[in-house]
Amino acid sequence: MKGGKKVDLREYIKSLQLIDELWVVENAVNAGFNASAAVARAMEEDGKGLLLEEIREFPNFSFVGGIFSRPSLWLHPKKKYPDREAWSKYASILQASEDISLTELLNEIQTRKGEKIFANEVNTGPCEEVTISQEELDLTNIPIPKPTQYDEREYLPSAVLILQDPETGDTKWIETRIIRFDKRRFILPVSGNPKMAGIYSKYAEKEEDIPSTLLIGPEPAVTIVAKMGVPTGMAGIAGSLQKKPVELMEGKKNELMIPVNTEVVIEGVIKTYEMEEKGTHQGFFRKHESEKEPVFEAKYIMRRENPIIPIDVPPLKMSDQMVLTSLIHSQELLEAINGLYSHNPAVWVHVPPELRLGIGLVAAKVDYPGQMGELGKLMLGNSPYITFAGVLDEEEYDGCIVEALNSCFRKTSPDKWEFLSEMRTPESMRIKSSQKTSTRVYLKGAFDPTWKDEWISQRISFEDNIPFDIQKKVVEKWKEWEFAKDPIWRKDYAKKVREVGVKE
Structure with a gap:
């Protein structure tokens, strides 16, 4: 498994070009809304990536977006895109078969998570091609667009923050939004990030600076792992995902280990006693008001020659962040549900970005009456997003949302298979902050296995x-x-x- 080819961001972009999953724009574009709009159009049109080779105000930089997006699965992708595969981008990262299905992809990710390939430590790497000291650095020299017109500040949605837990010594990779504040500082939204907040609170009690490193444009596998809920061993999992060890070197201003195949590395500290207004921004589901968040102060910058900056428009249904969140959340739900049984009743789970993660679908092999109800409640209870869980007894719909939903609704008998969940709705999903309880509806898309054939209504289409x-x-x-x-x-x-x- 260690014989995989190099899969840094640049090699990944080349692989997307080879499978016709990325367009290239050679003409210069502006670094602001023009770049964001172009990437949004590419992702919304059919989920392809877009490389903007020349940024007018920043001639030595490029933008790339849509690297985790995919074709819409409202209809089976082969019906709308006969020459494309829905999950080919992820297959390229995993070095798997290009025609991998959702079921195979979820299982492959779970297998790779358990087969770590430990990192190689090196003394230097591509990220040191250009170095900028604290006296010379200026964060405004890094192109960062506003994703939408509703965003008050410029930000990158999916940077990776490296922190070390002061109590356990474990190194954490955490996906985070970085908001540019001035020439030396970013704002980090700690309050909405549980993984970051846990470590932050330990330093904040003592009012100590937190040694930190920000990665912009690391290997795609590093970004994927930073999105996961795994507590430790992140470098090993990233190596397993890409079938090649991640190369790490010790930082110049702290002891945190840095993936060297990163486009831009910024070392610094998080000031636990310094807060600034992050500004309003448009999130997945709603517009977020401004509030004060901690400040990251840059101390040292390393970057590659002519760096490529990944950009995104997160509110889009098929944005990189939405699609990646959907995939990782689906895999973790599948793993969590099957982990509660002695066998694996759930075959696949899909929380489609096309439905803004509000509906979760699970296909299962049912062993006893009532198990479908259990699975639906497990879906609702383990997800901060899902408000409706559809449970199917058919496996073949993992490539088509419409067919899966049709199967679910056509076979639903409301007097028999409608359940009211007693679980509370997450704070972010409530209509009013004062609302303390809520009700969710769960509909089952399969019949009781003890029913006779003549009791079961047929699909009419x-x-x-x-x-x-x-x-x-x-x-x-x-x-x-x-x-x-x-x-x-x-x-x-x-x-x-x-x-x-x-x-x-």
Whole structure:
């Protein structure tokens, strides 16, 4: 497993070009909304990445976005994008088969998490191609756009913060938003980040500075691991994900170990006794008001020649951050649910970004009556996002949200399979801060395995209940009648019927 090829950000970008998952813009663009808008369009259009090679105000920098986004799965990706694979970007990071399915991807991530490849320690690396001392550094020389017009300050949504727990000595990689405040300081939103807040509070009690390192543009596997909820061994998991050890070197201003294949490294301290207004910004679900948060003071900068800065527009449904959050949360839910049983009833879990993480789908092999109810409650109880859990008894819909939801709703019997959860809604999901309790609805998309066949209602749809030769005749009539559109049930299916004729 250690024989994998190098997968730093630059090699990853090249691999995306080879599989036609990234567009390249050679013309100069502005560093502000123009860059954010271009990346947003690429992600929203069909989930492709976009490399902006030249930034007009910063000629030695480039932007890249859409590196974790993917095609929409409202319809099965093969129906809308016959020449693309839904998870090919992640397959490139994992060096897995390009046509990997969601089920295979979730299982592969879980397997790799348990098969750590320990890091290699080195003395230097690509991140030291350019060094800038504290006296010379100026954070405004790093291009950082505002993702949306509703953001008060410029920020990067997915930098990686390296901290060390002062009690256990464990090193943590934490995904964080970094908000530029002035030439020497970033603002870090600690209050909304439990992993960061836990370590911060230990230093804050003593009013001590926190030795810290910020990574902009590390290896994609490092960004993925920083998103996970794993407590320790992050470098080993990142190495396992990319099938190659992460190379680490000791920092210049602190003892924190730095992944050397990072575009920009900023060493400094978090001031536990210094707070500044972070400004308003547009989040996943709502606009966040300004509040005071701790300040990171830069001490030293290392970077590569002509660095590439990953940018994102987080509120978009198919943004890098939304899609990556969806994937990691789905995998962790699957692992948590199956960990409570002696076997693995859940086959796959999907919390689609297309639905802003509000609906969670799980396909399961049911062993006894009532187990579906258990699984639905486990989904709701282990997620800060999900407000509706759909549980299916079919595995084949892991590549299509619409078909999975249709299966769920068409087979739902409200008088039998509607449950009211007693669990409380997370603070972030409440309509009013004073609201202390809430109710969630859970609908089951599978029938009691003890039911007789005649008790189970059938799906009623054009594709499911009409013989194929009759479907063909109807489609031909539709064309003869010169209706403006194909039958609304499925355009691509109608086209297929016309072209290939009746199945043998």
